[in-house]
Amino acid sequence: MAKQTVLVSGGAGYIGTHTAVELLATGYDVVIIDNLSNSETAAVEGVRRISGVNVPFEQVDTCDEQALRKVFERYGFDSVIHFAAFKAVGESVHEPLKYYRNNLTSFMNICALMHEFGRPNILFSSSATVYGDADTLPVTEQTPRKPATSPYGNTKQMAEDILRDCCAAYDGMYGVALRYFNPIGAHPSALIGELPRGVPQNLVPYITQTAAGIRECLSIFGNDYPTPDGTCLRDYIDIVDLAKAHVATISRMTQGRMKQRYEIFNIGTGRPVSVLELVHGFEKANGLKLNYRIVGRRAGDVPAVWADTRLANEELGWRAERPLEETLRAAWAWEKHLRKIQ
Ligand code: NAD
Ligand code: WQD
Secondary structure, three states: OOOOEEEEEOOOOHHHHHHHHHHHHHOOEEEEEEOOOOOOHHHHHHHHHHHOOOOOEEEOOOOOHHHHHHHHHHOOOOEEEEOOOOOOHHHHHHOHHHHHHHHHHHHHHHHHHHHHOOOOEEEEEEEHHHHOOOOOOOEOOOOOOOOOOOHHHHHHHHHHHHHHHHHHHOOOOEEEEEEEOEEEOOOOOOOOOOOOOOOOOOHHHHHHHHHOOOOOOEEEEOOOOOOOOOOOEEOEEEHHHHHHHHHHHHHHHHOOOOOOOEEEEEEOOOOOEEHHHHHHHHHHHHOOOOOEEEEOOOOOOOOEOOEOOHHHHHHHOOOOOOOHHHHHHHHHHHHHHHHOOO
16 A cells, blocks of 8 residues: 655644654654744754654644645645644734734645545544543543633644534545643653743643752642642643643544544543642652742643543554653653753
């Protein structure tokens, strides 16, 4: 059988690079497009080094329909994984139009061209943020979505609905939304990883930058939540495990194993971990002490959310495997690589 090609939009980013590596390792051909608004070409080089494949890369803005059309004319892919989006929740509250314009225009362009060119499979990067402060835990794919509390979260809900409607309307179009929980860690080679710009908003990059001495002290946002140790509970999913979930999904799509034209899967570990547990886990995994203090709650944080992963386990034949300790070691190895720390 001829090799299948997957277009990876936003493929120079954190999740995109790791996914490209796993797709290539499984035998897919990959084309990466990215406008480098939140990434660097060095990330694509990292993918090439790990895979030993000279992956094609095009610097394209997915909001630019004409430029995107050229990519469709040039490459014969059947599937797209659409990562290209802005993702800073706080920024989206202050600059909603930036988020609606980028995240929705780019996704609608992808859907329209997939339809026009008769390319069947669209995998969309969604997020656990669509569940908000869920009434029951863990959340299943049937757990009702709560009204979004940020424009970013709203773009995820709206894009899921756009994909659902396109799959219902256009014969031959298949869609999957993967709802990621909290992706963390880095590739074991330490050649690719997360590249936060400015002060990190997410917990693990803040931890690794504190360990590296770039940040003085980690602030833990609240220890008075109704959880066992008072800090928030999340479902931290290793980035390589997450990347493999994309390969499992693309295989399901390309092998005609989908049960419905539009499907949704939670991608997490199914295990809640508190902020304090994560901090102490990082210290233990890497044999160091972290400077931290407890401060007030951060606006918008939900006390707890974690995934019921049974659907993904059964239908995708995928499960999270990497132990948290290994993930936290990889996160630190990546930070040391970035900062040239021995
Ligand atoms: P990232 O910022 O590292 O990667 C996104 C990539 O998309 C970047 O390389 C950026 O340059 C590119 N991009 C943005 N707008 C573009 C455009 N218009 N045209 C072309 N390229 C564009 O982010 P990530 O963590 O890899 O996230 C990937 C996807 O997963 C995003 O859709 C994000 O919303 C979603 N997601 C991320 C998380 C997380 O915690 N990292 C959780 C849930 C969902
Ligand atoms: C995790 C926990 C914080 C930083 C976000 C987005 C979500 C999704 C994943 C894209 C929380 C605490 C954090 C710090 C802390 N992204 N924390 N000190 O908020 O669960 O999810 O990323 O879709 O949409 O909202 O992740 O890493 O920011 O926080 O105490 O300096 O760590 O309060 O409990 P979050 P996070």
